[in-house]
Amino acid sequence: QVQLVESGGGSVQAGGSLRLSCAASGGIFSRAGLGWYRQAPGKQRELVASISAGGSTNYVDSVKGRFTISRDNRKNTVYLEMNSLVPEDTAVYYCTFSGTYWGRGTQVTVSS
Numbered sequence: 001q002v003q004l005v006e007s008g009g010g011s012v013q014a015g016g017s018l019r020l021s022c023a024a025s026g027g028i029f030s031r032a033g034l035g036w037y038r039q040a041p042g043k044q045r046e047l048v049a050s051i052s053a054g055g056s057t058n059y060v061d062s063v064k065g066r067f068t069i070s071r072d073n074r075k076n077t078v079y080l081e082m083n084s085l086v087p088e089d090t091a092v093y094y095c096t097f098s099g100t101y102w103g104r105g106t107q108v109t110v111s112s
Contacts, residue, residue: 002027002101009093009106012085016110020080022095022103029076032098036069036080038091038108048093049080062088085110 008020020036035050049059049069057069068081078095085108092105 002097004095004097004101004103006093006095006103006106009108011109011111014086014110014112016085017081017083018085018108020082020093020095020106020108022078022080024076024078024097024101027097027101029097030073034069034071034078035096035099036078037094037096038089039094039105040088040091043091045094051078082108087112 003025004022006020006022008018010018012018031053033050033052036048037045038048039045047060048063049057049067051057051069051071059067066084071078087110090108090110092107094105095103
């Protein structure tokens with residue numbers, strides 16, 4: 001059983017930055033694909049960024065150039081660096097381990 005704990009969410013003004021962290025336990029972290037999803041009120045959950053076991057990354061178009069996903073296999077942690085935040089980034093952000101296990105989410109609120 002894999003457990004994921006997100007942290008780093010908060011409230012910022014537009015243009016600000018946040019760094020989300022997701023610590024995993026209970027799985028072979030280095031072999032797992034990892035991702036960050038978000039869900040805004042009234043909207044479906046969407047994939048924001050993903051990183052493969054080999055380090056390949058993908059991003060949804062709306063965050064390209066602003067967000068960076070990274071992983072530290074020594075710390076069993078995946079990160080999401082978010083810069084130039086806009087109000088449309090407001091959502092609960094979830095990390096996922098192999099698309100199977102999910103954290104409880106962390107709230108990100110961006111005010112204009």
